[in-house]
Amino acid sequence: MRSETHYLGMVVAKNNGMLLADMTVHGRPSVNDLATLLAHAMKRPLDGDARRPRLVRLRGHRQWRGLFPVLKELGIDVSVERKLPGVERAYRDHLRRLRDDQRAGMIKPSAAQAKVEAMFPAVAR
Structure with missing residues (x-):
């Protein structure tokens, strides 16, 4: 089987990291x-406040160049940057929420199951 890569695109507000x-x-x-x-970020953002940015910061990938003239027509400046700390922080938060969501569905052990160390000391060691 070939591995398949999935990407998560994120738009984050610079001022508050939202x-x-x-x-x-x-x-x-x-x-x-x-x-x-x-x-989507402009018309129906997750915070509910539709707006047009003055500046979009992107990583320097060649495939984005086709969008630059369109953004310029809309009055949106583009800054190509190597690092996007706000997006990286939002991505870590996203991963943490996914882990927390998975843990929320976990079943808590019964009182008897919690005492497994006493029942099986070799396993506990």
């Missing part, structure tokens, strides 16, 4: 995927 939009992409993301993600 996640405005996210989108999972199966396979290599295209300029259309980025345009869709940005449109």
